[in-house]
Amino acid sequence: MKRSRATSPPSISAAAKPPLTPPATPILKQKLQKTGIPKWFPLKLTQTELTLPLTFPTGQTFRWKQTGAIQYSGSIGPHLVSLRQRPGDDTVSYCVHCSSSPKAAELALLDFLNAEISLAELWSDFSEKDPRFAELAKHLRGARVLRQDPLECLIQFLCSSNNNIARITKMVDFVSSLGLHLGDIDGFEFHQFPSLDRLSKVSEDELRKAGFGYRAKYITGTVSALQSKPGGGNEWLLSLRKMDLQDTIAALCTLPGVGPKVAACIALFSLDQHSAIPVDTHVWQIATRYLLPDLAGAKLTHKLCSRVAEAFVSKYGEYAGWAQTLLFIAELPAQKALLQSFSQSHENSHKDL
Structure with missing residues (x-):
C-alpha cells in the first residue's frame, strides 16, 4: 500500500524546506559479523504466500530498499537480510548479510513476515x-x-502525517541512520533501528533542521511519553498486542501526533490487530x-x-x-495497469474463440 495514507502536501520550494542533512551526532559503527559471499536459502513461503513487489513498496514500511530486479533488503533488529524472487521460480529465497546468529535471523524474518x-x-x-x-x-x-517492531512502525507513521512517500522515506532514513550501522547493499546503507534511549537524545530542533517540520514535536513528544510508561515504552507497545482493537487504538491515540488513521496503521502492521x-x-x-x-x-x-x-x-x-x-494495492497505479492488461488479454482471448 501507499500507506502514507495521505495525499501529497502542496509543493514546497527548496528554499522553504532545506534538504535532509546527516544527523549532527556521530553515527555509531559496530563490529559487523558478515557472512562473506552471499548465500541464498529457500524461505518457507512460496510466491503464493509472499510476492515481494506486492508487500514491500506498498507503504507498510519505508525502511526496506529494492536492491535487485525482484529483491528487497532491510534490517530486522540486528539482522541485515535480503529477500528475492526470480521470474519463473515460485520460491522466495533469503540471504543473511549480517547477524550474530543466522538461525536467529531466519526466525526473526519469518516472524516479521507473519509466516504463521x-x-x-x-x-x-x-x-x-x-x-x-x-x-x-x-x-x-x-x-x-x-509484523514490524512496534516502535519502528510508530515512528515511521508519525513521519507519514500529511506527507508523500518520497519525503517520508527521507525522514525515515534520517531516523534510521541514528542506529548502529549494519552494512551496505547496492549503494544503500542499512542500520539497526535506533533504540528509544537513542531517540530521546535527538532534539526537536535537530529534527526541524533536518526538514521534519511540525512532525518533529510529535516524534520527540511521543518518545518522551513512551519513556514515562511504567516498565518502559517498548514493553507498553508490546502489551497492546494483547488488547482489544478499540483499546489499542485508544491507547495509541494518547501519544502526540497519533490520530485514528495512524493508530490503525500501527495496529495492523505491528500489533497483531x-x-x-x-x-x-x-x-x-x-x-x-x-x-x-x-x-x-x-x-x-x-x-x-x-x-x-x-x-x-x-x-x-x-x-x-x-x-x-x-x-x-489493487488501486495503486502500477497494479491498476497490470489488472487492465490482464483484462484486455482475457477479452482478446475470448474474441479469438
Missing part, C-alpha cells in the same frame, strides 16, 4: 465472501501484512464503490470512518485488514 498466517486460506475465505476479491486475487497473489482498517480518502472511495454505495458523494467524517471499518469487518471478518490491504 496462511495467505492461501485467507484468500480462499475472502474470495467466497466477495466475487470481486476472488477476481483480484487471481492476479495479485502474495500481498502480505507485515488484523481487523484494523486505516481509513483515508482512498479507502473511503473503495468502501463507497463496493461496500457502502449509499454513501457515495458524502463527506468523510470521523463517524463515517467508523462505519467504513465496520463494513470491512462485517464483510471479511477478523482478518479484514488483510483483505483491505489487497483492495488498496
